[in-house]
Amino acid sequence: MKLSQESFYGIQVMVALAQQGDPDRPVAADEIARSRGLPQNFVAKILQKLTRSGLVVSSRGRQRGYALTTSPDRVTVRQILEVTEGSDRFRRCYFWPRRCSEESPCLLHGVGAATRAELESRLGTLTLADIALKGRGCAWTDPTTL
Template identity: 30%
Template sequence: MFTKACENAIRAVLLITIKGREDKKLSIQQIAKAIDSPLPFTAKILQTLSREGLVASAKGPNGGFYIDTKAKPITLSQVVRAMDEESVLTTCALGLKQCSDKQPCPIHHQVKAYKNQLSKVLHKKTVQDLAKDLTDGKTFLRSHRKVKK
């Protein structure tokens, strides 16, 4: 549904959030390995997330990426928007340039309901909510358990 960059951004933010609860910062190498993403690709994703203010970084021997635990919760919508993925909610599912309620493609009305529901989820769910579900064992994201010290 989302691009690989967006998927990896969501996974990276979840990972950083989980480790942040332990007051740990993660290096690009640790994040790339944990989310199974090439290092340069991960660096570009983290640069985007940092530029958008979703993650922060510190330099030095104890440096790495982190999320300010006192900051306002981050919604999935913010991560998707940072990665320029909102088009999944706004463009025609069949790729038509002209598709609207007035001039619908063959699946417009069915997909519209799905997109509206997805939009609600992205705006409601926070990274912190999802990270809690992961650490509580309610959901599964294989890579969140791979990060070593």
């Protein structure tokens, strides 16, 4: 499964919020973008999606910025990917996503379905705390390592 750059950035944004020292202090979008070396306009767009999903809350006024709505150990990587990739991402074929379906399966459909189910299960148990606070997960320097 190849993830989009939006998913890579989305995970980076969520990691930045999880690693924020004071959970009561919202973090500005430009601060997240600068600290992670991400495009500010892309970070703002992703934060809007994450806010609409309920994973992130935005605050206005003097303490303007973004914060997680729950602790990092209650947010899964799967939840983040469902926001950035779409909720049907785990139901699409890895091999021929535009041509394969349940109604018209490809030759590798069965293998792909089993693989998708396993990946979905693992991403559903891997939490933001695991990758942001405990150091589990992967290297963050290159989206292809995700």
